[in-house]
Amino acid sequence: MASCLPRVCRWRASPPRSGRRSTSIRRARWLPYHAFAEAFAPERPLICYAVKANANLAVLRVFARLGAGADVVSEGELRRVLAAGIPPQRIIFSGVGKTRTELEAALAAGIHQINVESIPELQRLSALAAARGDTTRVAIRVNPDVDALTHAKIATGKKESKFGIDIEEAGEAYRLAGELPGVEPVGLAVHIGSQTGGGLGPFREAFERLAELVLELRGAGFAVHRLDLGGGLGIRYRKETPPEPADYAALVREAFGALELDLAFEPGRVLCGSAGLMVARVVYVKAGASRRFLILDAAMNDLIRPALYDAWHDIVPVRLPAPGAVLSPADVVGPVCETGDTFATERDLPPLAEDDLVAFTGAGAYGAVMSSTYNSRLLIPEVLVAGSRFAVIRARPSYEAMLGLDAVPDWLADPIEPASLRAVPGGTA
Numbered sequence: 001m002a003s004c005l006p007r008v009c010r011w012r013a014s015p016p017r018s019g020r021r022s023t024s025i026r027r028a029r030w031l032p033y034h035a036f037a038e039a040f041a042p043e044r045p046l047i048c049y050a051v052k053a054n055a056n057l058a059v060l061r062v063f064a065r066l067g068a069g070a071d072v073v074s075e076g077e078l079r080r081v082l083a084a085g086i087p088p089q090r091i092i093f094s095g096v097g098k099t100r101t102e103l104e105a106a107l108a109a110g111i112h113q114i115n116v117e118s119i120p121e122l123q124r125l126s127a128l129a130a131a132r133g134d135t136t137r138v139a140i141r142v143n144p145d146v147d148a149l150t151h152a153k154i155a156t157g158k159k160e161s162k163f164g165i166d167i168e169e170a171g172e173a174y175r176l177a178g179e180l181p182g183v184e185p186v187g188l189a190v191h192i193g194s195q196t197g198g199g200l201g202p203f204r205e206a207f208e209r210l211a212e213l214v215l216e217l218r219g220a221g222f223a224v225h226r227l228d229l230g231g232g233l234g235i236r237y238r239k240e241t242p243p244e245p246a247d248y249a250a251l252v253r254e255a256f257g258a259l260e261l262d263l264a265f266e267p268g269r270v271l272c273g274s275a276g277l278m279v280a281r282v283v284y285v286k287a288g289a290s291r292r293f294l295i296l297d298a299a300m301n302d303l304i305r306p307a308l309y310d311a312w313h314d315i316v317p318v319r320l321p322a323p324g325a326v327l328s329p330a331d332v333v334g335p336v337c338e339t340g341d342t343f344a345t346e347r348d349l350p351p352l353a354e355d356d357l358v359a360f361t362g363a364g365a366y367g368a369v370m371s372s373t374y375n376s377r378l379l380i381p382e383v384l385v386a387g388s389r390f391a392v393i394r395a396r397p398s399y400e401a402m403l404g405l406d407a408v409p410d411w412l413a414d415p416i417e418p419a420s421l422r423a424v425p426g427g428t429a
């Protein structure tokens, strides 16, 4: 049994002092979303939850009820947020490879803004919108050539990355957007990466370059009303000290305060990452030649971050160990047939035995949403916990449903022919 539990949790920072007025906060629990919104209270930005972090409909519904917008990167995500009740006027569509059908879906929904990441995309969007007789608002996503000091696979703001339009070319893209039919350039967007390191440093570097570009564009006579500053604020998995929202907000004010822009953000991980646990059961404790292995019933297909990004998740026994229990190192692995299916190596853990449960912390973002059925393993159920209430928000599928997704073509329906059987080396006729 393994299950993923996106659950509502508290932000590390303290909630607003009593007496401070904020009706929505007083009515609801104090969530990371509230900390973010509170930090930007004077600006009242559009906070578009980055759906890729956790796209379960119930989780989206939590954000819809908080008044959040959404940042989507596919038609599937667009459909999800609309189904969850997030209004089109609060939806931004990002992503480097939006297809014709995806752009058409965005136009049909009448969303707030499409972030354009290349000239060919701009031209395609212009043609599609003009054919519908629409004019759609676009922001040019700028690649500022900034190192987000994060894992290479989630850094998106360097020149050599596929994302955004090189900052040197962004002005030209803006000018073109102003000339093309069907599109209206309203501003700029940036996202330098996820789980950024180096405190506020990479943000500062990117924001300074962006502010300069805003001034340049305005100087050239273009109207620039909006800035979408992306996501990227990290959470604490191990020893990281990600910036507090208030410090991040102060930096945004310092960089853009004088420019009178409508701000949007696309935070993902910081809003839901710490809210989730993945619970797994110990299948075997195996004494290897040189290591102790804890073999779990969860695997890389359920939580891929350690295999993909060498990511650290704390692994804690669900039942408290006996007082004075001695920690000893173990490799914590799943049953998938890849050595990469390793959650932790030489992790100091208390004694654990078959059938004991362990919980992986920090699994609320980029956890269940990145899971797959590799090795034909069923997706694990998701459970939402809110105070004393809980609900299964994605049931464990059945093997019948899994097999039902495949189809065997007619020409393979007949039993194998003796002639072809003979052709198989070692086959018996």
Ligand SMILES: Cc1ncc(COP(=O)(O)O)c(C=O)c1O
Pocket (backbone or CB within 6 Å): 050, 052, 053, 071, 094, 095, 156, 191, 193, 194, 195, 230, 231, 232, 233, 266, 267, 268, 269, 270
């Ligand atoms: C365009 C864009 N916006 C927002 C995010 C969310 O990032 P994070 O979850 O780090 O806040 C991502 C993540 O990769 C992204 O690509």
